[in-house]
Amino acid sequence: MLLPLIRTTVLAALLAGCQPASVSTPAATGLSADAGGLKPAGTDLRIDFGRAQAGVVDAVTRLLGAPPVGTTRACDGATGLQWASGLTLLFRDGDFRGWIIDQPGISAGGLSVGGPSGPSPGFSVEEQGGRVIVMRGGLLCRGPEI
Numbered sequence: 003m004l005l006p007l008i009r010t011t012v013l014a015a016l017l018a019g020c021q022p023a024s025v026s027t028p029a030a031t032g033l034s035a036d037a038g039g040l041k042p043a044g045t046d047l048r049i050d051f052g053r054a055q056a057g058v059v060d061a062v063t064r065l066l067g068a069p070p071v072g073t074t075r076a077c078d079g080a081t082g083l084q085w086a087s088g089l090t091l092l093f094r095d096g097d098f099r100g101w102i103i104d105q106p107g108i109s110a111g112g113l114s115v116g117g118p119s120g121p122s123p124g125f126s127v128e129e130q131g132g133r134v135i136v137m138r139g140g141l142l143c144r145g146p147e148i
Contacts, residue, residue, distance in 0.1 A: 032044075032108075033062065033065055033066070033089070033108055034108065034109045035089075035101050035103060035109070035111075035125070035139055036110060036111055036124065037111075037123060037124020037139055037140075038050050038051060038124075039051045039053075039101075039139075042061070042065055043065075049061055049062070049098070050098075051097075051098055051099060051100070052098065053098045054096060054097065054098075055096050055098060058091065058093075058098045059083060062085070062091065066087055066089070068085065068086060068087075069085075070083040070085050071086050072084040074090070076090075076141075077141070080092045080093060080094040080141055081094070082102070087107050087108060088103055088104050088108065088115065089101065089102070089108050090102040090103075090104070092140065092141050094141065098140075099140050099141040100138065100139055100140030101139045101140060102136065102137070103136070103137045103138075104136045110122070110125055110137045110139065111124075113127060114134065115134050115135060116134065117133065118133060119132055119133065119134050122137070124139070125138060125140075126138040126139070
């Protein structure tokens with residue numbers, strides 16, 4: 003008699019975490035970036051350019067384990083939200099439009115800040131002495147207008 007109740011409770015708990023792909027909250031931590039946006043580690047789900055700012059900020063905050071630490075004015079009327087990890091997300095008119103990575107820890111196309119430079123399909127890489135110093139995807143701001 004107790005076993006069916008336990009099964010029902012476990013099933014309900016598992017299903018409570020399920021959501022449609024458009025608002026999914028992956029359990030994995032970490033991110034990588036690419037020409038289309040961001041990819042949470044350990045899942046096929048994506049955070050693509052054009053998504054609403056509130057959902058993107060919530061998802062990235064969960065994945066990185068901390069909220070943004072600052073905001074900046076960026077190019078072309080965009081606003082940049084900065085995380086301590088060196089990730090800046092660019093938003094314009096309430097939509098996710100680009101990313102900037104300026105510290106080691108988040109990769110893009112197999113490249114990482116501080117690592118050796120290489121091909122960067124669909125995004126911009128600045129290098130110095132053969133090492134990556136900044137990567138940008140989407141709205142290619144040259145940096146915040148502080």
